[in-house]
Amino acid sequence: MSAPLENTLATPVGITLDRYIMRKQAEFPFATGELSQLLRDIVLAAKIVNREVNRAGLMDITGNYGAQNVQGEQQQKLDVVANIRFIRALKNGGEACAILSEEDDDIIHTGNDQGRYVVAMDPLDGSSNIDVNVSIGTIFSIYRRVSPIGSKSTKEDFLQGGRKQVAAGYILYGSSTMLVYTTGHGVVCFTYEHSLGEFFLSHDGVEIPKQGAIFSCNEGNWFEYPEWVRTYLLQCKQRSYSGRYIGSLVADYHRNLFKGGIYLYPPTAKNPNGKLRLLYEAYPLAFLIEQAGGKALAGAEAVLDIEPTDYHQRAPLFIGSSEMVDDLVACLTAEAAQSQVVG
Numbered sequence: 025m026s027a028p029l030e031n032t033l034a035t036p037v038g039i040t041l042d043r044y045i046m047r048k049q050a051e052f053p054f055a056t057g058e059l060s061q062l063l064r065d066i067v068l069a070a071k072i073v074n075r076e077v078n079r080a081g082l083m084d085i086t087g088n089y090g091a092q093n094v095q096g097e098q099q100q101k102l103d104v105v106a107n108i109r110f111i112r113a114l115k116n117g118g119e120a121c122a123i124l125s126e127e128d129d130d131i132i133h134t135g136n137d138q139g140r141y142v143v144a145m146d147p148l149d150g151s152s153n154i155d156v157n158v159s160i161g162t163i164f165s166i167y168r169r170v171s172p173i174g175s176k177s178t179k180e181d182f183l184q185g186g187r188k189q190v191a192a193g194y195i196l197y198g199s200s201t202m203l204v205y206t207t208g209h210g211v212v213c214f215t216y217e218h219s220l221g222e223f224f225l226s227h228d229g230v231e232i233p234k235q236g237a238i239f240s241c242n243e244g245n246w247f248e249y250p251e252w253v254r255t256y257l258l259q260c261k262q263r264s265y266s267g268r269y270i271g272s273l274v275a276d277y278h279r280n281l282f283k284g285g286i287y288l289y290p291p292t293a294k295n296p297n298g299k300l301r302l303l304y305e306a307y308p309l310a311f312l313i314e315q316a317g318g319k320a321l322a323g324a325e326a327v328l329d330i331e332p333t334d335y336h337q338r339a340p341l342f343i344g345s346s347e348m349v350d351d352l353v354a355c356l357t358a359e360a361a362q363s364q365v366v367g
């Protein structure tokens with residue numbers, strides 16, 4: 025047999041996402057397969073969005089859409105395209121009875137009133153990077169509904185609290201396209217093989233290093249940051265950590281997940297509760313990071329313990345390697361103790 029053929033055949037084709045989901049489902053005798061199917065529906069939409077992200081420059085889907093979302097942000101055309109693609113896939117899939125999206129004011133009833141799950145999502149994360157070919161992503165969070173099956177989903181389905189998520193994850197549209205998710209049994213990562221149209225298992229049991237040497241935050245807001253955050257950032261610089269900030273939460277998070285590091289979006293004068301949204305940015309990434317052995321705080325409080333009150337509420341986010349987050353908290357505690365002494 026010729027060498028090239030041997031080489032080709034020597035390259036094992038990995039475990040597809042579908043195969044992995046089926047194997048995992050078999051580990052849970054009471055699993056009904058609906059959550060598995062919901063994950064597949066999300067992945068189908070991600071494949072379509074990935075195709076549109078890759079060729080956005082060739083199609084008329086770059087630039088402003090010319091409308092604002094509930095956050096008062098200018099929607100990008102790809103924000104709207106991704107939103108439509110995910111909503112359509114979830115409606116057709118039948119497992120989700122309702123959706124909460126960053127791009128829509130209110131929850132979207134899918135018409136699948138028999139569906140047992142609800143999905144909160146950020147269809148396109150890193151919108152400021154869409155037109156400049158920098159990595160962007162999609163973030164999702166899944167809950168089992170608390171409203172009666174067969175009825176219309178209600179606000180309570182989405183305001184259950186971060187620790188009630190049954191699954192969460194993101195898709196990163198970067199130099200390669202990756203799916204990272206958890207169902208509360210560790211973090212798993214799949215890489216998309218474009219030519220086969222399949223996600224293959226690439227990293228199982230992902231764990232973030234306890235310590236890292238990367239800090240990610242928009243230092244353009246330096247003068248608006250609380251003193252204790254500036255103290256921590258100075259500490260990072262004194263320790264010669266590297267500053268890395270892509271400006272796409274998913275991309276900054278993903279790098280730190282694999283290399284170790286900390287991402288900070290503190291409260292600022294402009295955003296006293298931070299910029300990031302609790303239900304479809306902070307909660308899902310916090311669930312993932314805790315499953316990977318890291319930490320996610322909004323100050324002294326764990327992100328997953330924040331009481332949700334509103335669909336689009338914001339929260340400060342300090343997330344990453346556990347020892348780096350501990351060092352940040354030490355700065356907060358020291359400042360509080362200091363002000364008591366002075367006080």
Ligand SMILES: O=P(O)(O)OC[C@H]1O[C@](O)(COP(=O)(O)O)[C@@H](O)[C@@H]1O
Binds near residue numbers: 097150274
């Ligand atoms: O430009 P800033 O203030 O640094 O904010 C960047 C942050 O805002 C976001 O773009 C917010 O997410 P969206 O793009 O989904 O609105 C994050 O991805 C990113 O980390």
Ligand SMILES: [Mg+2]
Binds near residue numbers: 149
């Ligand atoms: Mg976002």
Ligand SMILES: [Mg+2]
Binds near residue numbers: 149150151
């Ligand atoms: Mg977004």
